[in-house]
Amino acid sequence: MTDQAADEPERPLPGGFVNTVVRVGDTVRRPATAASGFVRDLLRHLERCRWTGAPRHLGFDDRGREILTFIEGHVAWEEYQPADVRSDESLVAAARLVREFHDLTAGSGLAGDREVVCHNDLSPKNTVYRDPGTGLRPVAFIDWDLAAPGARVHDVAHLCWQYAGLGPRADVDEAARRVRLIADAYELADRAVLVETILWWQDRCWRGIAAGADAGEPAMMRLRASGAVDGVRAAHRWTAGHRPVLQRVLA
Structure with missing residues (x-):
């Protein structure tokens, strides 16, 4: 996918002890792990089910990080x-x-x-x-x-x-x-x-x-x-x- 938010500033999200997670525009970037493929498939399954209780998986950026939708709240x-x-x-x-x-x-x-x-x-x-x-x-x-x-x-x-x-x-x-x-x-x-x-x-x-x-x-x-x-x-x-x-x- 084209990363339209790539030029926007990164803002660290609070609360994480295990991963460094940042917000870029309306997206969240997380380091990929061995489980990233399964997580991608799961979140896309939930999206097809039209379930709103999880972020959407938008792919990976040019640094290999997962791109997820940011959920306001x-x-x-x-x-x-x-x-x-x-x-x-x-x-x-x-x-x-x-x-x-x-x-x-x-x-x-x-x-x-x-x-x-x-x-x-x-x-x-x-x-x-x-x-x-x-x-x-x-x-x-x-x-x-x-x-x-x-x-x-x-x-x-x-x-x-x-x-x-x-x-x-x-x-x-x-x-x-x-x-x-x-x-x-x-x-x-x-x-x-x-x-x-x-x-x-x-x-x-x-x-x-x-x-x-x-x-x-x-x-x-x-x-x-x-x-x-x-x-x-x-x-x-x-x-x-x-x-x-x-x-x-x-x-």
């Missing part, structure tokens, strides 16, 4: 956010947005022999919010680099961990209620393994960051230096300690 990458971001209404909207995405990939060649394609990094930091007049609500997900075939419960578990705020600062009864709210809004059938899958994500996350940092990967080193390993391990201990309460509410 509020990205909740900072620690402290407006109350609307973590409201019940936003939780329900996020769960339903994930369900829409999953249903569009179920049975597709992209999912292969798995249930669906999963985003695998769902969090408010990777969500674009807009206010339709009733408060900020999630309208799209960004940062699809980790998307891959998987099980529905994988994304729902990540959603519960990140959006319900599971960790030492959470009130367990309120957190359990929010986990149940997400599962109900998604209409998740496979709830017996939801808490175990949350724990699997948390364990996998802190170990992955630590291993990458030990191997000298700059992005993982930055994450560990920011306290991410200790934070995720604390969240894992909290979830494990309150597993009976979470499971009881889901049952």
